[in-house]
């Protein structure tokens with residue numbers, strides 16, 4: 001399948017950004033005194049986990065909110081009962097920042113996800129340095145060896161990984177690496193197409209003991225509830241919340257509906 005040109009550009013930018021950081025010696029050493037985080041245990045303990053996302057823009061929709069403020073959004077998510085917060089740190093297409101992550105870290109003890117395109121261990125060090133508890137690893141964009149290396153390094157630093165898959169082949173790859181939590185992205189990152197039923201199709205292929213999160217295109221309390229009923233352990237919701245007139249109210253309705 002042909003790769004979408006936006007994804008191609010994101011990957012090129014990431015590649016150069018990482019090289020530049022390394023050349024400048026801009027290594028971030030973990031300094032946050034965070035306890036070791038076990039995402040699988042957390043999801044199993046919680047009834048159902050809504051991961052609310054802080055996302056300033058998307059490559060397809062551009063800016064999502066005129067008065068975007070990551071701290072205000074985080075505050076409303078926390079008040080509304082989010083069980084975890086995802087912060088997109090990719091700068092060029094999502095207008096994210098590692099600084100948003102650090103700014104939210106000082107507000108809350110909730111688990112925080114650094115959401116980015118991760119290809120290099122240095123990005124996992126950054127995630128920890130800026131206060132994340134878990135990182136996103138995208139199986140569809142990584143070889144078996146790279147996924148295994150990055151997953152192992154994540155664990156070594158005391159963080160957890162949400163390993164995202166879209167295609168069945170890449171699900172197999174993630175399972176053979178032995179990852180302990182899977183996210184099924186309804187969006188195909190290579191074509192950027194969204195199929196809201198996609199997660200349901202892949203769920204039966206995942207062993208029972210592995211918690212699964214449904215990602216992308218989820219926008220109503222009814223959808224969240226249906227996913228819970230089908231056996232998902234959580235959902236990741238971005239656009240619908242960020243674009244909502246009252247993100248806290250919408251999230252609260254979702255929490256109450258479960």
Ligand SMILES: O=P(O)(O)OC[C@@H](O)[C@@H](O)c1c[nH]c2ccccc12
Pocket residue numbers: 053055116117164185215216217218236237238239240
């Ligand atoms: O905004 P949505 O449709 O609610 O989706 C959130 C999340 O799933 C999406 O931001 C996402 C999932 N995987 C990604 C990988 C990179 C960038 C973004 C993503």
